[in-house]
Amino acid sequence: MIEGARWKKWVWFYLPLGSFIVALLFPFYWMVVTTVRPDGELYRPWNHPLYSPFWTSHPTLDHVRNLLTETLFSTWMWNTMLIAFVATLISLFCGVIAGYALARLTFRWAGILGTAIFVTYLVPQTLLFIPLAEIIRDYHIGDTPWALILTYPTFLIPFCTWLMMGYFKAIPKELEECARIDGAARWQAMVYIILPIAVPGILSAGIFAFTLSWNEFIYALVFLSSPEQKTVPVGVTSELIRGDVFFWGALMAGALIGSIPVAIVYSFFVEHYVAGMTGSVKG
Amino acid sequence: MQRGPISRALEREDTLAFWLLAPTLVILTLFIAYPFARGVWLALSNATVGEPGHYIGLANFEKIFADSIFRTAAWNTIVYTAVTTVFKLALGLWLALLLNRHFRGKSWVRAFILLPFIIPTVLSTLAWKWMFDPTFSVFNWLFWKLHIIDSRINWLGDPDLAMASIMAVNVWRGVPFYAISLLAGLQTINPDLHEAAAIDGANRWNRFWHVTWPLLLPVTMVVVLFSVIQTFADFQLVYVLTGGGPANATHLFATYAYQIGIGTGLLSEGAAISLAMFPALLLVVVFQLWYIRKVENR
Amino acid sequence: MARVMLKDLNKVFDGNHVVKNVNLEIADREFVVLVGPSGCGKTTTLRMVAGLEEITSGTISIDETVVNNLAPMDRDIAMVFQNYALYPHKNVYENMAFGLRMRKFEKPEIDKRVRQAAEILGIQALLERRPRQLSGGQRQRVALGRAIVRNPRVFLFDEPLSNLDAALRVQMRVELKRLHDRLETTAIYVTHDQVEAMTLGDRVVVMKDGVVQQQGAPLELYERPANRFVAGFIGSPAMNFVATTVASDGLWVESSGVRLRVPPAKAERVRTYSGQRVILGMRPEALRLANGGDSADYSFDSLVEVVEPLGAEILLNVRAGGAPIVARVEPSTRVRVQEKVRLALDPARVHFFDASTEAAI
DSSP, X not given: OOOOOHHHHIIIXXXXXXXXXXHHHHHHHHHHHHHHXXXXXXXXXTTSTTOOTTOOSSOOOHHHHHHHHHSSHHHHHHHHHHHHHHHHHHHHHHHHHHHHHHHHOOOTTHHHHHHHHHHGGGSOHHHHXXXXXXXXXXXXXXXXXXXXXXXXXXXXXXXHHHHHHHHHHTXXXXXXXXXHHHTOOHHHIIIIIIHHHTHHHHHHHHHHHHHHHHHOOHHHHXXXXXXXXXXXXXXXXXXXXXXXXXXXXHHHHHHHHHHHHHHHHHHXXXXXXXXXXXXXXXX | OOOSHHHHHTTSHHHHHHHHHXXXXXXXXXXXXXXXXXXXXXXTBOOBTTBOOOBOTTXXXXXXXXXXXXHHHHHHHHHXXXXXXXXXXXXXXXXXXXXXXXXXXXXXXXXXXXXXXXXXXXXHHHHHHHHHOTTTOHHHHHHHHTTSOSSOOOXXXXXXXXXXXXXHHHHHHHHHHHHHHHHHHHHTSOHHHHHHHXXXXXXXXXXXXXXXXXXXXXXXXXXXXXXXXXXXXXXXXXXXXXXXXXXXXXXOHHHHHHIIIIISOOHXXXXXXXXXXXXXXXXXXXXXXXXXXXXXXX | OOOEEEEEEEEEETTEEEEEEEXXXXXXXXXXXXXXXXXXXXXXXXXXXXXXXXXXXXEEEETTEEOTTOOGGGSOEEEEOTTOOOOTTSOHHHHHHHHHHHTTXXXXXXXXXXXXXXXXXXXXXXXXXXXXXXXXXXXXXXXXXXXXXXXXXXXXXXXXXXXXXXXXXXXXXXXXXXXXXXXXOEEEEEESOHHHHHHHOSEEEEEETTEEEEEEXXXXXXXXXXXXXXXXXXXXXXXXXXEEEXXXXXXXXXXXXXXXXXXXXXXXXXXXXXXXXXXXXXXXXXXXXXXXXXXXXXXXXXXXXXXXXXXXXXXXXXXXXXXXXXXXXXXXXXXXTTOXXXXXXXXXXXXXXXXXXXXXX
């Protein structure tokens, strides 16, 4: 369609869009600048004459070095990666086959179970963390990665299930029927024919689950106590603060580096991530 | 690839379905259903860390409803959820409409826009905390340079301002999710409809209100309902930015439950505070289910 | 190669009785076509034979064994789907080999069979390609190939040609027939297209609303339809139906525009309907322009409304006293719209149907 004058475009389009982009990305820029800013500059108050917020003339990697050598940050990275990875695998396994059952098989409890899985959203982590803490302690997995590896699937599986249901529904039923006539058992048709076709969906679900695991906080906060066991979000917020003193350089370095794995995974799979997110919303 | 007795047993749809759903059901029962039941039991007891406690009926609930901080937290949560949702929806929709056009670098923009949502909340919130720090705040610097203020603004230390600051961060985090989801919804609307409306004489606003909005409603509803549940149960933002302060002014259900249950060890009371969220969440989910069923049956 | 028997077969879906007491005996090597409009139950019947639908009541046997409770993989049948159902992530060779792998055939045997089938269908050059790189016709051939390699006892076809364009459909029809003659496997073929039914089937089974209307050789259905539905379904353009009343002497049938003598062959049976209404059926090809020598007993006047020249013939849409009639005439015919013409009917090709039961008289 033909629209109005040039300046209108600037006011109604470029300006708002630009503002959004700046607003949404500024904090990350701030993170980066703070990370490389030397302490002397860092702790200048806001009305100090030399306050130069948007850049620094003496960038330094001290904070990063500090973070990686003097703190347990690398341990936290390793912990978080491990937990996210294993939890994602478990959730994918459960979610993919559950999604298949709900999307493709007819059986009496299909409706109820589908709703039941949906309804687990009714009980967010912040509702369950107190009784769960006790249970984790009872089973002696407190302060170990298992506390999270086993509990993260509770919010990852429902999501994977819905996503995969959508994907499976889009695959023609004839493919399974043909496979079964060709000589495959039901489960063989699922494994050898349907799952390979659903790989893009599985990838989307996996990536989304991975980023959701990194984002989890309260279970990690409550179930883990020793500094060596902590995940990045918990470690950065608890160990880099002594009393009332915030080590902002290290904190921002931690925040920045802690964000990198997720950002990398995301960048390689943007399309899949968006597909995953919008697929779950469109139902 | 054998077709022995196991294969044959799994030929029946209900048998196969059972086994495919079993792992999921086991995990969800062990780590959601059971803790939930246990949480209810806890809330009805007087257990603390170290003391298993015994049944005391609704005493905990009476206690927390009388607690002024709890009432503040409840009110905060409701306001927090309502206000941020409205802003996220409005701004998210606006951004989605902007992104729905074609321009150079569109896919880059779309990819970068999602960052606030992708990056672990706690980490990006730390950056905001740093930006809000009363002594070093870049916002203070900016407003001072623009001659809007003379003295510093205590973004997170002022009881009235703190909540607003937290809400701003929540909106910042949530707008991309709304925007991308609504954008996907917008892209399913047939452009022919807009053109037909334009030929019929509808201006921009009319086209939006009569064509775009009604067709976008299903996606909007789903996004809003998901978001409301998440926001209502939010913990990370408040925990990192204020810890519930100043003077317990910014508590939400989740952070207050944490403070009471884990912080002071009063497990049963903490559990009661957590459970207080349940009725509202139940209402939202029931509404969501009803709405989805309605849309499916149309 | 096998006999298939459907006995008192019924299927109910959520309260809908979609297949009603179907009885069918398919001899070894026979090519049987199930034909009928959408929703008549033909596909459901086929799927029950395949094992893809549960049977509500009745039995299906293949070679004397009742297969009701056998899984599809155990029935030794092959099926060709309307949408080909080729496995998109496998190439043509793997698509064809899948069934054999599932049945644990040896590699050399698999290779031999796949290449043999590929040769029969002329797709040897396509073995390495993926389905998305193939045209519609090629995909159809691969689907056929997949069915052939298994040497099944029965072939099942679910409207396999419906997705092809018209020209390709005609070509594939001929090839299918040729293939069947060569392989001599029992086949059950479902279609809604009566042309396919007539050209492919050794025997045609017409279904409507879950009930078998008539079964027999194609020409038998054409020349001696058992009821009005079959008469109107088989043959294109469809048979003309005119509501008439039998004269009191039983020798004539009349409507507002047509008056015809009852041919001697049918006279006895029609006489029992004296004074009552019957439906007169005439195929367009049984009509022609009357010439001087035609008896008035078997001709009538009509007004030309539309002329459709098809090249090999001309279809005249006329109206005789309110009743629309289509006649198929010689391509050399020259008539104009609004012209009055007299049409003659071949008395050997007249049909009568009971006005209420619609059965043939």
